[in-house]
Amino acid sequence: xxxxxxxxxxxxxxxxxxxxxxxxxxxxxxxxxxxxxxxxxxxxxxxxxxxxxxxxxxxxxxxxxxxxxxxxxxxxxxxxxxxxxxxxxxxxxxxxxxxxxxxxxxxxxxxxxxxxxxxxxxxxxxxxxxxxxxxxxxxxxxxxxxxxxxxxxxxxxxxxxxxxxxxxxxxxxxxxxxxxxxxxxxxxxxxxxxxxxx
Amino acid sequence: xxxxxxxxxxxxxxxxxxxxxxxxxxxxxxxxxxxxxxxxxxxxxxxxxxxxxxxxxxxxxxxxxxxxxxxxxxxxxxxxxxxxxxxxxxxxxxxxxxxxxxxxxxxxxxxxxxxxxxxxxxxxxxxxxxxxxxxxxxxxxxxxxxxxxxxxxxxxxxxxxxxxxxxxxxxxxxxxxxxxxxxxxxxxxxxxxxxxxx
DNA sequence: GTCTATAATGGGATAGAC
DNA sequence: GTCTATCCCATTATAGAC
Numbered sequence: 438x439x440x441x442x443x444x445x446x447x448x449x450x451x452x453x454x455x456x457x458x459x460x461x462x463x464x465x466x467x468x469x470x471x472x473x474x475x476x477x478x479x480x481x482x483x484x485x486x487x488x489x490x491x492x493x494x495x496x497x498x499x500x501x502x503x504x505x506x507x508x509x510x511x512x513x514x515x516x517x518x519x520x521x522x523x524x525x526x527x528x529x530x531x532x533x534x535x536x537x538x539x540x541x542x543x544x545x546x547x548x549x550x551x552x553x554x555x556x557x558x559x560x561x562x563x564x565x566x567x568x569x570x571x572x573x574x575x576x577x578x579x580x581x582x583x584x585x586x587x588x589x590x591x592x593x594x595x596x597x598x599x600x601x602x603x604x605x606x607x608x609x610x611x612x613x614x615x616x617x618x619x620x621x622x623x624x625x626x627x628x629x630x631x632x633x634x635x
Numbered sequence: 636x637x638x639x640x641x642x643x644x645x646x647x648x649x650x651x652x653x654x655x656x657x658x659x660x661x662x663x664x665x666x667x668x669x670x671x672x673x674x675x676x677x678x679x680x681x682x683x684x685x686x687x688x689x690x691x692x693x694x695x696x697x698x699x700x701x702x703x704x705x706x707x708x709x710x711x712x713x714x715x716x717x718x719x720x721x722x723x724x725x726x727x728x729x730x731x732x733x734x735x736x737x738x739x740x741x742x743x744x745x746x747x748x749x750x751x752x753x754x755x756x757x758x759x760x761x762x763x764x765x766x767x768x769x770x771x772x773x774x775x776x777x778x779x780x781x782x783x784x785x786x787x788x789x790x791x792x793x794x795x796x797x798x799x800x801x802x803x804x805x806x807x808x809x810x811x812x813x814x815x816x817x818x819x820x821x822x823x824x825x826x827x828x829x830x831x832x833x
Numbered sequence: 834g835t836c837t838a839t840a841a842t843g844g845g846a847t848a849g850a851c
Numbered sequence: 852g853t854c855t856a857t858c859c860c861a862t863t864a865t866a867g868a869c
Contacts (some may be wrong), residue, residue, distance in 0.1 A: 448756050465749060467665035470844060482849075484853045491844070548746055549868075551663060588820045591656070595822055599801025607793055614790070622786045626794055630824040643834075668862065683866070747839050 445480075450488045452478045457495050462541035466496055466552045470595040495559040496549060504564035510535055511571060521579030523634055528572055529627050530620045532601045537616070540605055547602075569594055576631060587634025597627055648686045650676045654714060655693050659737035661721025664694055664750045694747060695755040701740040702762035708733055710771060716771075717753055719777030720831055726770055727825050728818045730799045735814070738803050745800075795825055 444499045456477035460469045464595040471492060514531045518524045536543045546565075550558060573594040579585035583611060587593045601623060628635065654675035658667045664758065669690060673680040687693045712729045714752075716722045734741045748756060771792040777783035785791045799821060806817060 463749070465663065465665055467663055468750065471846080472844080480852090481854055482845085483855080486846070494856060497678050502663040515854080551661070552666065588823065589812070592817070592820055595801050595805055596821065599804075600798035603793050603797025604799075614787070619790070619810070622766055623794065625786065626791070629827045629830065632827065647834080669864085670862080680863085681837080681838060681865080685834060690863070832836090 449480060449484065452486060453488050454496075455501065458499055458541050458545070461496065461499070461549060462544045466492075466545070466549045466622060493554060496545070497553060497561070499542065500546055500549070500553070500561050501545055501564070502559075503539065504561060504568065508564065508568060511568070515571075521575055521582055521584045523627075524575045525585075525627065525631065525633065526624055527577065528575060529597075529601065529624045530599070532621050533604050533623060536602070536605055536615065537608060538570065541561070543602070544606055569598060572597060579631070579633065584633060587630075592633060597630065600626070600630075647676060647678060647682065651683060651686050651693075652697065654696055656739050656743070659694065659697070659747060660742045664690075664743070664747045691752060691755070693779045694743070695751060695759070697740065697758050698747070698751070698755075699739065699762070701744055702759060702766065705733065705770075706762065706766060711764070713769075717778055719773055719782045720826075723777065723783075723825065723829065723831065724822055726773060727795075727799065730796070731802050731818050731821060732814065734800070734803055735806060741800070742804055760792055767796060770795060777831065782831060785828075791829060797826065798824070798828075805815070822827045 441472050442589055453474065460477065471485055472482050480520070489498070513533060514535075515524055515527055518527050531539075543548060546561075549562065553561060567580075573590050576585060576587060576590040576593055580587060580590060603621060603624065608615065608616075614622075644663075651672065654672050655667075658672060658675065669680050669683055673683055676683070682748075683775065687696070702708055709729060713722060716725050727784075745761075748759065751759060771788050773781060774785060774788040774791055778785060779789060802817060808814065812820075
């Protein structure tokens, strides 16, 4: 028979983060109350404050973890790839695949930036820029080697990421197109947009 | 000497809409109070309810007007254009230019959809899909005529719009690149992404 | 049309018992 | 570590005076 009181330190922390991530993505940070989160976790509101300093820290920690995990995963995914073309295809497919498995985190990473304190906002922005710089360096390299033909590596990097993020708004795994097919279509569009021969 | 009471019917309505648009874009619908809006307008909170049924209607009216204005402006912009290539270039430049002058409305049109009631959400979605369909029909037409070479007109339309929307996050009129130059760079990327010869 | 005052509800966060 | 109870403050929306 389930306890209704007592210690659940091993599960409450992760459950808090999961519930907050889901609710923030669904309803927005400002529209979600600590009471709602507590109800999802299955504790009373007071208990949450054993795991987070306040609501703001909760949002910040979720965004920071997401960006750090993203950077780490990309470092692994791109290891050993040599040519700009290989690396660009890898980035395209990685970005789509990785983000599609974490749509909630991606969503709040774009939508809830304005609900961060200025200090926290600056930290997340730094991480986000570092990720964008990864793509930009691929483009610059390909431009220098003559593999790519593009006007401006910074703008192109932002345009490519914006285009890839668009996938998240409509892709459904039970939809008309498989993930692999979608990756292929986007890779073809990216490839041509940067002037890279097939 | 300024009146602090009395009728301001001719200015309060528009000022309410302007203030709400700006504040919703800055802080998010849920994070903005009717008191804050009233302070911006320069009236007490009770007076706002002469101009809007409630906060939800305020958001819905802003989004609906934005989408209706957008569609009307595009109808004008594309009138008389014949070839798929001309129409696609017109769409690209129109979308960038039009949205850059209304960043607040664009922002809330994407961010605050989840704060609409289901009924209101459905209405805005219908308008948004109609706009996307404009681009899709250009792509389908260009595909049929052989002017374009692309895999899927629906996905391509969504990808192009997502890419163009990316401009809004970084463009500054006093920045490194002029609006005309930016339009040109994006048109080149769009053109190549859809397999359209120069 | 706008004001002031108020109703009714819910918010984040904390104290102290267990 | 969690609970209950509570503080204090903000919220949307309305009523009635001017």
